Amino acid sequence: MLHNNLDINKDGHLTISGVDAIELAKEYGTPLYVLDEDMIRERCRTYVSEMHKYFSADSAPLFASKALCFKGIYPIVESEGLCTDVVSPGEIYTALAAGFPPEKMFFHGTNKTDRDIEYGVESGVGYFIIDNMNELESLARIAGEHGIVQKALLRLTCGLDPHTLEAINTGKVDSQFGVPIDTGQADAFVKAAAACSNIQVVGFHSHVGSQIFESDSFNRQAEILVAYAAKARDEFGLEIDTLNIGGGIGVRYTENDPAPDIGARVAEIAEHLNAACEKYGVKIDRVFMEPGRSIVAEAGTTLYETGGVKEVKGYRNYVTVDGGMTDNPRFALYKSEYTVLNASRASEPADYEVTVAGRCCESGDRIAEGVKIAKPERGDIIAVLTTGAYNYAMSSNYNRIPKPAIAIVSGGKHRLAVKRESFEDMMRNEL
Numbered sequence: 001m002l003h004n005n006l007d008i009n010k011d012g013h014l015t016i017s018g019v020d021a022i023e024l025a026k027e028y029g030t031p032l033y034v035l036d037e038d039m040i041r042e043r044c045r046t047y048v049s050e051m052h053k054y055f056s057a058d059s060a061p062l063f064a065s066k067a068l069c070f071k072g073i074y075p076i077v078e079s080e081g082l083c084t085d086v087v088s089p090g091e092i093y094t095a096l097a098a099g100f101p102p103e104k105m106f107f108h109g110t111n112k113t114d115r116d117i118e119y120g121v122e123s124g125v126g127y128f129i130i131d132n133m134n135e136l137e138s139l140a141r142i143a144g145e146h147g148i149v150q151k152a153l154l155r156l157t158c159g160l161d162p163h164t165l166e167a168i169n170t171g172k173v174d175s176q177f178g179v180p181i182d183t184g185q186a187d188a189f190v191k192a193a194a195a196c197s198n199i200q201v202v203g204f205h206s207h208v209g210s211q212i213f214e215s216d217s218f219n220r221q222a223e224i225l226v227a228y229a230a231k232a233r234d235e236f237g238l239e240i241d242t243l244n245i246g247g248g249i250g251v252r253y254t255e256n257d258p259a260p261d262i263g264a265r266v267a268e269i270a271e272h273l274n275a276a277c278e279k280y281g282v283k284i285d286r287v288f289m290e291p292g293r294s295i296v297a298e299a300g301t302t303l304y305e306t307g308g309v310k311e312v313k314g315y316r317n318y319v320t321v322d323g324g325m326t327d328n329p330r331f332a333l334y335k336s337e338y339t340v341l342n343a344s345r346a347s348e349p350a351d352y353e354v355t356v357a358g359r360c361c362e363s364g365d366r367i368a369e370g371v372k373i374a375k376p377e378r379g380d381i382i383a384v385l386t387t388g389a390y391n392y393a394m395s396s397n398y399n400r401i402p403k404p405a406i407a408i409v410s411g412g413k414h415r416l417a418v419k420r421e422s423f424e425d426m427m428r429n430e431l
């Protein structure tokens with residue numbers, strides 16, 4: 001199977017971490033997000049142990065909240081030694097409500113309003129990641145008004161193209177994220193930041209993109225940031241000791257994707273980073289990485305109930321499920337590929353080619369096209385793999401469809417982590 005936590009039991013049902021998927025669907029209803037906590041913990045441990053092989057004990061992975069934000073994720077990642085990256089007051093609020101320490105939060109976002117900045121400062125977030133000059137000015141003023149010195153990193157773009165989808169490619173010069181080094185604009189940004197008495201710039205941040213398998217962009221990024229740290233020190237008198245090199249390590253959506261090798265990526269990045277430090281005489285005491293997808297994506301499976309099987313003569317076969325773009329908009333957004341299987345007939349040959357369509361009145365509401373599964377009947381449970389990242393986090397109530405529940409499996413047991421939305425929940429704010 002695509003992931004090593006998946007198997008088939010004697011009833012021919014898919015199992016997730018030893019738990020029968022059909023039982024989960026019966027117990028919690030469908031559509032259902034199933035998250036394998038043990039796999040999430042294992043990924044966290046891999047990042048922590050691999051990073052600590054090459055970087056100081058103060059170095060850490062930050063869980064990128066935007067990949068999967070709900071209360072129950074924070075105690076899991078915190079207990080594994082991760083910090084977290086948050087991109088909005090809503091994510092800060094959720095992490096705080098879960099008891100996550102604010103000093104371990106890194107506040108991202110390309111447009112933080114003054115209210116957002118105040119909320120971050122008042123919540124005591126450890127680090128701001130300053131995206132641009134306007135934000136720098138606002139943060140300096142607001143930190144001053146609160147009588148604090150706010151620790152921060154400056155977001156720079158390194159002019160790299162990591163060959164991923166355009167929509168998730170963030171590190172190029174022409175980008176709305178951060179300030180480019182190539183155009184010289186980073187120089188003014190760094191000079192201005194160094195002059196702010198209420199902001200302590202500890203380091204630089206950069207993020208090349210997402211779902212990246214090649215190592216070259218990560219390696220080049222580390223070198224560019226170190227070289228720029230030397231320039232900032234020599235020309236602008238700003239000495240930094242921290243680099244945050246972003247997230248983006250790819251995961252396996254289909255058999256065509258390579259299995260992620262986090263250890264190899266970290267080792268290569270460390271090699272390039274340390275060599276650059278040597279070359280430029282720069283001392284970096286702490287390194288942060290920001291994995292989101294590679295922590296949670298493969299640990300997630302979505303279960304749907306089959307509605308209809310429609311064979312459009314001369315064209316194709318459609319299987320409709322009781323969810324779709326409302327719980328997983330990634331096909332509609334990026335034409336993302338997924339591995340789909342018939343969880344009710346997991347031991348039967350997967351020889352029936354289908355397009356899996358959702359329930360919205362929208363022809364783009366699809367989960368996958370041209371995938372082969374065991375021919376389903378109405379009522380069969382369909383499993384879509386690798387849905388732990390950017391599914392629940394991107395879900396909506398389009399067509400007034402309530403958001404699914406999240407069930408967590410661990411050690412052969414299961415529990416509810418997020419209740420299914422009710423109609424009343426959707427109407428809560430309507431007067």
Ligand SMILES: *Cc1c(COP(=O)(O)O)cnc(C)c1O
Pocket residue numbers: 064066067085108207209210211246247248249290291292293294389
């Ligand atoms: C999206 C994002 C991440 C996480 O990316 P993944 O591909 O999920 O690892 C990390 N840092 C920043 C700044 C991001 O925008």
